Amino acid sequence: MDLAYLLSLELPICKVSDSPSNIPSIQHWTSLQHNLRAQLQDVDDPGWSLNVLRRVGGLDISFETGTTGTNRATAVLVVCELTVNQVNDENEGTASAMTEIYEDAVDVDMDLPYISGFLFVREVFAYELLLQRLRKSAPELEPDVFLVDGSGVFHPRQCGSASHFGISNGLRTIGVAKKLLCFDDFDKAAGEQVEQHMLCNFGDNIPLVGSSGFVYGLALRTAHPAKDTSSKRIYVSIGNGFCLESTKDVILKCCDVGGSYLPEPVRLADLTGRAIERTCKQIHQMQPGPEARQIAIDISNLLSNKSRKTLLDMLEEVSLDLHQRLASVQPESLKRKRSTVEELFLPLQGMYPEAQVGVLLAALRIEKPWAANLHKECLCKQRAGEAMRVAL
DNA sequence: GCGACAG
DNA sequence: ATCTTGTCGC
Numbered sequence: 001m002d003l004a005y006l007l008s009l010e011l012p013i014c015k016v017s018d019s020p021s022n023i024p025s026i027q028h029w030t031s032l033q034h035n036l037r038a039q040l041q042d043v044d045d046p047g048w049s050l051n052v053l054r055r056v057g058g059l060d061i062s063f064e065t066g067t068t069g070t071n072r073a074t075a076v077l078v079v080c081e082l083t084v085n086q087v088n089d090e091n092e093g094t095a096s097a098m099t100e101i102y103e104d105a106v107d108v109d110m111d112l113p114y115i116s117g118f119l120f121v122r123e124v125f126a127y128e129l130l131l132q133r134l135r136k137s138a139p140e141l142e143p144d145v146f147l148v149d150g151s152g153v154f155h156p157r158q159c160g161s162a163s164h165f166g167i168s169n170g171l172r173t174i175g176v177a178k179k180l181l182c183f184d185d186f187d188k189a190a191g192e193q194v195e196q197h198m199l200c201n202f203g204d205n206i207p208l209v210g211s212s213g214f215v216y217g218l219a220l221r222t223a224h225p226a227k228d229t230s231s232k233r234i235y236v237s238i239g240n241g242f243c244l245e246s247t248k249d250v251i252l253k254c255c256d257v258g259g260s261y262l263p264e265p266v267r268l269a270d271l272t273g274r275a276i277e278r279t280c281k282q283i284h285q286m287q288p289g290p291e292a293r294q295i296a297i298d299i300s301n302l303l304s305n306k307s308r309k310t311l312l313d314m315l316e317e318v319s320l321d322l323h324q325r326l327a328s329v330q331p332e333s334l335k336r337k338r339s340t341v342e343e344l345f346l347p348l349q350g351m352y353p354e355a356q357v358g359v360l361l362a363a364l365r366i367e368k369p370w371a372a373n374l375h376k377e378c379l380c381k382q383r384a385g386e387a388m389r390v391a392l
Numbered sequence: 393g394c395g396a397c398a399g
Numbered sequence: 400a401t402c403t404t405g406t407c408g409c
Contacts, residue, residue: 061399063400073400114400116397123399150398160398181398188396229407235398238406 029118033159036167038155043243045172050249056080057143058096059127059165059186061108062273063295066281067367071110072293074276075126076269077134077144078103082253098257098264102141102369104133104274105300107293117183119159127165144172144195145250146239147266151175154208154216154237156183164273172248173239175217176266180235185210192221199233201225203252208235218248232261243330251351268370276300279366283359286322295355299363310336311344312364320360323346329357 050153058080063073079102093333108126115121127148148162152175155163160181162260166173180191197206199221208216217237223230236251238244262270276296283292299308312338320329326349331341352360 061400063399099408114399118399119399155398162398174396175399179398183397 001071008222023056025121026115026118029121030157033120033155033157033164036164037157039167040159040163040238041167041241042153042238044246048172048242048246050246050253053144053253053377054082054261055101055141055143056250056254056265057083057146058149058263058267058269059123059130059146059361060149060266060269060273061123061126062270062277064280073108073110074105074121074273074280074293074297075108075130076103076273076276077127077130078265078269078272079134079141080254080265080268090290097340099253100268100295100374102134102138103268103301103371103374104131104137105224105272105274105297107297116181118157120164123161124165124168125152128169131171143265145242146173147170147176147251147254147263148173148239149176149266150239151177151181151217151235152239153170154181154186154235156185158214158216160237160239162237162239167360172241174242174250175237175239176234176251177237178262180208180219185212185214186216187211188262198231202256205248208237212318215244218244220248220251222251222255222263224256227259228261230261234261234263271370272300273366274367275366279363282362286362287356287359291355292359295352295359295363296366298351299360300366300368302376303364304374305368305372307344307376308342308364308366311348314340314345315361315364320357322356322361324357325353326355326357326360327353 045132058078061073061075076146079098080098081101082096083099084096106126106129110122112121117281148165149163151160152162152173153174154177155159160175162173162175180194182188182191194206194208199205199219203226204221204222205218207218210216219233219234220236223232236247238247251263253264258264258267260267263326279296280293283296318333329349334341334345
């Protein structure tokens with residue numbers, strides 16, 4: 001850890017003029033990582049096998065674009081279910097696919113800067129919130145394993161954010177990084193060795209070995225050469241609850257179902273976060289203020305693609321002033337069955353009476369084709385804004 | 393001494 | 400993480 005680098009970030013928790021020993025948080029975080037590392041489980045849970053894998057979670061955070069100053073972001077949890085296709089046109093035994101069965105997003109406010117080696121400070125709090133919300137609203141959908149955008153044991157103290165999240169919450173986790181992390185035991189030279197090594201076929205991999213001999217993880221080719229000619233690979237590491245071999249097996253299973261080099265649940269969480277951020281940006285141009293993010297996230301969380309489409313059609317059919325408040329729209333003017341208006345429009349109006357019609361239309365236009373079959377409970381049964389806004 | 397460092 | 404531009408492929 002380079003202290004000059006840390007100080008140059010102007011951490012709000014310490015003054016730039018402080019001497020290195022006066023950075024309590026860094027020391028605290030470091031010892032927390034050492035404590036957690038001692039509890040890390042790097043062998044398979046008893047009874048684990050790839051055959052029992054049913055659900056896989058993906059966690060990712062997307063950042064606000066454009067606006068300077070405030071550092072807001074959207075954290076997303078997606079849960080996918082592994083489905084075995086009955087129809088095997090080839091002689092292979094199991095052709096499988098992954099379907100999104102759960103999706104949740106929360107607004108996060110990042111006060112703290114990103115510091116290499118301490119990613120957990122920024123991200124794990126949001127992941128824990130998403131976990132609590134999952135356990136509260138759909139405990140039966142809890143995944144068998146969580147894929148975390150970041151690394152696990154591939155870390156200077158062998159406790160990256162994936163391990164941190166897994167150990168703290170007693171979960172099986174895997175770290176999925178898109179870039180190599182370099183530190184004293186796995187330095188730039190070791191990293192270059194790995195990057196130069198060609199990985200040609202799906203599943204090809206080389207270990208990430210530190211100068212101490214410790215195996216931090218794998219560089220893994222996860223794209224099929226026919227589909228993706230680029231040399232993109234991911235760097236996977238044990239998070240918690242698996243050995244490295246099983247970690248690799250789970251990742252490969254999540255990768256050969258989609259068209260990306262990213263495991264499907266992580267890819268979908270990423271797409272969802274980006275879609276929400278795009279919508280936030282559009283809303284923000286019409287109506288500056290913090291409520292824009294909340295509306296975009298609520299609409300994404302609470303309404304299925306189908307319900308959003310219905311509401312959009314309903315509101316577009318009647319000519320409305322985009323600047324008028326939602327509360328001023330007469331439900332009687334909407335050309336839809338009374339039950340449809342009661343289930344969709346009235347709850348929406350109750351949630352955002354003050355919002356401009358144009359803002360709601362923008363939020364309803366969010367595109368998430370990958371979630372086409374995702375079912376959401378009807379709006380009137382949901383409680384709006386509950387625990388959705390957090391400040392980290 | 394300088395730059396680089398998962399997201 | 401995000402911005403950018405062009406390029407390749409379906």
